[in-house]
Amino acid sequence: MVPSRSGKHAAPDPAGGDSSANGAAPPAPPARDVGVRCWDLPFSATPPRMINPELGLPNLVSRTSQDASYSIDVTLLDTPDHRLLRAGVVLAHRVVDGRGEWYLGSTGWEPLLPTERIEPMGQAELPPDYVDLVMPLRRRATLGPVAALTCERREFAFKTTAGAVQAVLRDDRVTVSRGGLVTARYREVTLTPQPPGLEADQLRWIDQALLSAGATRVPGFPELTARLGAPATGRTDFPEPRPVTGGSPFARFVSSVVTGGVREIVRADLAVRTGDPAGAEALAEAAGELGATLQGLSAALDPDWLQGLDEELVWLAGEARAGAAREDGLAGLAAQLRRERYLHLLERLVTATRGPRLGASGDLETTEVLSTLLDSAVARFGAVADRLTADGPSADWADASSAADELRLVARAVTGVLGKPAARTVRRFRRPFRALETALDVGGVADGLSDDLETLGPVEAFERGRAYERTLGEVREAREQFVAAWTRAAAKLR
Template sequence: MGKKAKRRAVLRIEVPFTSDPPVLTSDALGLPRLLRRPAASFVMDVTVIDAADGRLLRDGVVVAHRVVGGIGEWYLSAPRWSPHLPEECTRPLGTSGDLPVELAHRLRPLIRGAVLGPIAALRCTRDEWALRDAEGGVAAVVRDERVTVRHGGVATARYREITITPERRGLTKAQRDFLTAAGLAVNGTVVAQFPTLQERLGAPATGLTNFPVPRPLAPDATLEDFVSSVFATHLLAIATTDLARRRAESDDVGGVNAQLWELGKDLRGLAPVLEPKWREATERLLGGLPWSTPAELEPALPAVLDALVGGARAPRLGDLARRPAAVVLLDRAVHAGRILKERCGALTVEAPGEQWAAARLAAEQLVVAARVVSPLAPELLGKVLVGVEDVVTALRACESDASVAPPELGGMSAEQAFLLGAELERKRALAVARRADFIERWPGTVKRARKRLGKARKQ
């Protein structure tokens, strides 16, 4: 920290609730007077609003209504979710006393259907002072806040915070040392930061967040850590996409649909390791994809987010949870590659469409299996995905049966029948050519994909 920064650094002192005010004036150090600021001094009653499990507070969101001098207002603070939610804002209390519709709408992905109500009451007595220098200017602003916390009408905590904020010129080292000593003289403790509101309120506000930041994954990550990270990533992506949509007041749910599609892909990729009932229930929630309007999306989204909250915190994996993720998931990708090789090896130009469809499904299954585990070996598996996705595209083009059934010619003129027959032959020839081309080219592509899977498996 540079010299100027040190002079302007805020000084925070936590003081016993009943202590006498510290003596902050000193003629010798050029701090002769302390003048109270009546306009910035007041008593404020605060009611903190949350679900019974404290989910908003645990996720870094404070919702409260505040009353100062008989005038009430709603208060929202959500710096963690900026810019999708305000870092800090207020709204008029309103005649109904309910949370404003605008704020309730924007918070819905975090509330997820829970009932909000008062969980704590705080009375804050704030005194603010101007600490004058020898020239009569303001050297620093001193704020002394005494707060009583009540739960269910019973006082559960009291605390006092003194904040000294230097003005533009800052404080000298001697002045800072003097002010620090003044705080210590009344049994205060100098702190870098005061405890958060959540820490002041205690449980459940101090519990784990529902939206953990995904942890970096080591190559030897356990399956539990890996799946937790996958679900935490989806959880944040879906929630922030919907929060951004709400902030923009948009009815376009395409972005949320896209994030939910990505979740569905990973659910399929993790299907062999997830507890079947949980996975099937979560997939049923996605059954309405793609949703067209917010009204269609609203009923399903909170349940999807709730499922992911549980999945990110404690994924249901049974006995596989502590096994290395790379071993478990890459084994399945290798197995999918083996099935693809066998099905493609059995293809002929004359094979029925169902046989070509089975090969395409095997290729799609390999894409799903490789995509979900790709974060553990992104370079190798990225190449696998590119190659196998090309195989899927080629198989889809070959899937229709080359032996196209002849059409009904009744009622056609000779010229019409001739043209239709020529078109039919052209389609047959094209289908045969595509299939022959695939049969010639696929072994190299699939072989390279299987080789890269094996290499990733050994890393």
Template structure:
């Protein structure tokens, strides 16, 4: 019957000599190497891009090698089910980066190559403790581990595991005494080489429900990081075959466009315009070819870099609430001013088929232009509120309120002007009659929608004025145009 295994574990100071485990009185005669040759080193290498974007996203890529044998692992607990939550089964055994690993990490690394970032190397020697009869009474495994981060030593460890199942109590006490004499500490277990490599890597938190800091840098970085996470999530779902088309990914990219437009004036124009150009180049892509598009990969790169260092036109250390509160308050007051003017009849009181009779002059094109200006201000206010409203509380309430105003303005805007005399001359009598009826019906619909806006505006206006975007409640006075 075999002896029950009993293993003790010790952590040793790096610089001390190994303990002498022989003793004549206890008949511990000698300690000899168990292996005829040195064992090959074991290595765990964490791979990442030069700027370590995988680790910032909570994704680990590692190669474990022992002699000529190597295995690749990818895991990311925040990205299940597309990535394994734990380091379980290897995804490849090639010496070079396997295609599967390259594909799994593509949304995180873009076109950037993976390179070693952390390397943990273990040199192992195994010994046998032999008594005066030549019997092996204990086996000892001694490891020296060096962890390097970007080539610089980040940690050095010595650890020993000793099987004491064949030792009596006196010999066991002797072993403990010898290890304690050199400053060794007995522990319940020793960390795996993977754990020691991961401990030297970074472990950034993913963006939460609210920005981690109050600065403009922190807020804009948070907005872009959350958008990047949504894009990558839908990218992984498409790559894995979980979804059959790129609809959700296209929607996520459209959301990025809205945020870039909402933050105009804060983001550097050249950077913002380049990302909008890339989004334009991608276009609607239900078949998912976007995943291999150079502009898509470049967009991922730019977005990831911007989450760390937002390309702002103003001081990023400024309080986000102060900057965005001022903009939201200004947009709100401009919207109120425009709609007040529209409803007073300053801009739309005339005959929409021809001249603006209420103003005694002017043309339909001016009326429509001013109406569209009010609609644009409302859309801008809504867009910025959807992005920055989280800083001020009651975001959903603000978005719903502005959404109602924008929808009413859009429905009540004047129709396109009537056909010119030259255009009418080219129509048949039946076509001219149909065109006239279409204009008449459009005016009837517009009139009903305008009455709806006029009826509801006092309530909406009061609610808009009640919104606060800073410590000082904005006034409704001043130039609102």
């Protein structure tokens, strides 16, 4: 891969001769080929003679348009550990024909980040919106020059005697420097036939001519990161989650959960920064989903590690929900996403994708750990529910609410791996849970009626008392309905 004037992967411009003046091109015969061919050529090799009139290659003409032949100097900007390049993002300062430009390009983040964006260099500092867009990818690391590339591009056109372009031959010579020292030189030659294509014997002749000059035919060129070498070739901080099965180590499962969660958070973050109205809701959902899943796995995770992450994810989800309702639109939320607190959370999540803190359960099979978590949550709820009575203390019913919340979180976290058996278990709790929610809701109404009685007058206090008595009857009825529903569900579970 080479830096180009118009971007990382600029295609050759087929212009260079007006074939329309010669009438419509004939249909492409089966023997012709329009596929692009690539060669690695020694940096200092002398190009071979590329004209063969007998084969129908009478002319090779230098192309002089500004996008065809030029010299470009590129300074790549990144963090010391190349976080941007590893994430598929190129941030650079370029000098083309004496003109400075800022360049931002991405692969895999479109449309949240631009495929290519070029701004004239109006000042020495990076454009503020460039800095903002790459912030979630670089987080708290500093940006600076990490490599310099100089590319000299020359393009030639194979033309017929009538002036029609048969193919474009591109010759790129690239020098890579790091720390002021030249670390690599490479030369990439590309042949792009123009419709209707080149004949097989023409292609063979061009191939042999280049091979005689020391070229090597290759299926394609390495990515820029491969040309730069480590650390640019390292693993991205935001990979796709690795596939997980029940037999996978539990540590891999948790890593996959966090990896998927942080990717969604960053994508939602970028949506907010680019002004997408749906970004705030997406961010709240991503942070809330990851926090809920980790809470469902909490019994198998390091409690101190989880507590810190959970508090920050709750904060982020709250800020995102508030941002969706703010009068200033996304501006207030975007400001929160520039805070040290948020960037530190991203740093912790990225670290967790590589090594979540699990304790002794990390090496166990995922199915074993998740089954144990579900069984324990079911047992805890059952133990609490078994001692509930219609006249029991409110503290017991509050414990049941807490145990039900825990079971919901565990079920949400494990069902994707455990599948139908876990789903069947969870379904048996639907009616008891609905009855429990009703009992708790009615109980809350009763508690509200008993508040602030001393501030009421005699008549109001009397009416409040009557309402309270009626509600207590409703509480007892709702509790009895739960006890009946739980008795039926428990019989099926045992």
